[in-house]
Amino acid sequence: MKIDTKCVQVGYEPKNGEPRVLPIAQSTTFVYDSAETMGKLFDLEAEGCFYTRLANPTLNTVANKIAALEGGVGAMLTASGQAASLISITNIAKAGDHIIASAAIYGGTFNLFNKTLRDLGIAFDFVSPVITAEELDKMFKPNTKAVFIETVTNPSLDVVDIEMFAKVAHAHHVPLIVDNTFATPINCRPFEWGADIVVHSTSKYMDGHAVALGGVVVDSGNFDWTSGDFPMLTTPDETYHGVVYTDQFGKAAYITKCCTHLMRDFGAQQSPQNAFLLNLGLDTLALRMARHCSNAQTAAEFLENHDKVESVNYPGLKSNQYYDIAKKYMPNGSCGVISVCLKGGKEGAVRFMEGLKLAKIVIHVADARTCVLHPASTTHRQLTDQQLIEAGIAPNMVRLSVGIEDPEDIIADLKQALEQV
Numbered sequence: 001m002k003i004d005t006k007c008v009q010v011g012y013e014p015k016n017g018e019p020r021v022l023p024i025a026q027s028t029t030f031v032y033d034s035a036e037t038m039g040k041l042f043d044l045e046a047e048g049c050f051y052t053r054l055a056n057p058t059l060n061t062v063a064n065k066i067a068a069l070e071g072g073v074g075a076m077l078t079a080s081g082q083a084a085s086l087i088s089i090t091n092i093a094k095a096g097d098h099i100i101a102s103a104a105i106y107g108g109t110f111n112l113f114n115k116t117l118r119d120l121g122i123a124f125d126f127v128s129p130v131i132t133a134e135e136l137d138k139m140f141k142p143n144t145k146a147v148f149i150e151t152v153t154n155p156s157l158d159v160v161d162i163e164m165f166a167k168v169a170h171a172h173h174v175p176l177i178v179d180n181t182f183a184t185p186i187n188c189r190p191f192e193w194g195a196d197i198v199v200h201s202t203s204k205y206m207d208g209h210a211v212a213l214g215g216v217v218v219d220s221g222n223f224d225w226t227s228g229d230f231p232m233l234t235t236p237d238e239t240y241h242g243v244v245y246t247d248q249f250g251k252a253a254y255i256t257k258c259c260t261h262l263m264r265d266f267g268a269q270q271s272p273q274n275a276f277l278l279n280l281g282l283d284t285l286a287l288r289m290a291r292h293c294s295n296a297q298t299a300a301e302f303l304e305n306h307d308k309v310e311s312v313n314y315p316g317l318k319s320n321q322y323y324d325i326a327k328k329y330m331p332n333g334s335c336g337v338i339s340v341c342l343k344g345g346k347e348g349a350v351r352f353m354e355g356l357k358l359a360k361i362v363i364h365v366a367d368a369r370t371c372v373l374h375p376a377s378t379t380h381r382q383l384t385d386q387q388l389i390e391a392g393i394a395p396n397m398v399r400l401s402v403g404i405e406d407p408e409d410i411i412a413d414l415k416q417a418l419e420q421v
């Protein structure tokens with residue numbers, strides 16, 4: 001099946017007389033006729049749902065669809081993208097371990113790593129998204145457990161050389177984890193370039209309607225955990241009567257441990273209702289991504305040629321430093337997000353935003369409706385102009401998330417707002 005067919009056909013397969021559309025199993029618990037059957041579930045000797053924190057039929061079905069879209073062996077839904085990133089790391093790293101992460105990652109992920117996980121004893125080194133293989137090679141330590149990058153970064157729109165990161169990580173027997181939120185599996189499938197684990201905030205394009213918070217962890221099944229460096233997967237887990245994940249679950253060892261161990265303990269489960277909404281979003285993901293990308297390309301080209309605009313950052317522009325690498329990893333387009341710097345400084349940016357009519361000011365990106373955000377006066381408002389520049393956020397920069405409206409209406413809105421700058 002091609003990927004757009006998978007979006008609508010994979011995951012839920014109703015049997016005779018069952019509902020055509022994925023039902024919501026809105027139940028915390030499940031019935032069994034004997035204590036023995038239930039005991040087998042508890043010992044991971046049989047498959048089945050007994051409590052929604054650990055497994056639920058609606059969640060399993062949607063997770064399987066996303067695993068199929070990414071080309072992985074299994075996936076686990078989470079309550080949010082943040083929970084997916086948290087679990088992707090803590091599934092294989094504990095106090096005393098070390099992680100290498102790109103410095104160009106979502107701000108929430110940066111805080112999680114640089115503050116919360118550091119406080120829990122996991123060390124982090126942040127590297128440039130354009131680091132060379134030689135420089136990256138030098139960052140590894142005997143206790144390095146993973147490398148974490150983002151395909152197209154939010155909000156700086158850096159495009160990362162996934163293949164290079166995977167090769168260097170693998171030379172050190174370390175897995176590569178990729179946050180693929182902005183590209184989605186429609187535009188880029190990191191496993192095809194050597195990545196081992198993928199995470200998403202499904203709150204963005206996958207949901208697509210800005211209705212349901214969620215996340216997902218996907219396992220490629222390709223990483224060999226048996227080098228001796230990942231005892232959490234290769235030695236007995238006493239909380240499951242001594243199960244050894246790599247022995248019992250083979251290629252699905254990592255994702256099985258995510259579901260049975262970390263979700264059991266952290267409890268960051270997605271609700272069945274949200275998984276149902278996410279599945280509706282996935283049905284149209286391929287159609288929407290194509291439209292987001294073509295609309296963003298049109299808007300970026302329009303903005304680049306406008307005399308009120310200082311610069312435009314979009315990987316689809318020939319002038320962009322990531323144009324070639326974006327063509328390699330995302331030949332059909334990267335995402336619908338553009339960042340644009342206005343002439344007239346911070347005030348120019350604010351005037352532009354406030355002049356927009358169709359595009360609304362919201363703290364969100366990557367949904368069907370065009371929206372804008374001014375990082376300097378919202379998410380980063382505590383910083384001075386000088387600190388903003390140091391953080392890579394120009395005071396006159398606006399992040400524009402291009403929706404799926406008719407491109408002529410989007411351009412007309414940008415045009416009339418620019419006239420007010």
Ligand SMILES: *Cc1c(COP(=O)(O)O)cnc(C)c1O
Nearest residue numbers: 080081082106154181201203214
């Ligand atoms: C939004 C976002 C997250 C966090 O996801 P939530 O669902 O908001 O928790 C992580 N990574 C990227 C790239 C994001 O855009």
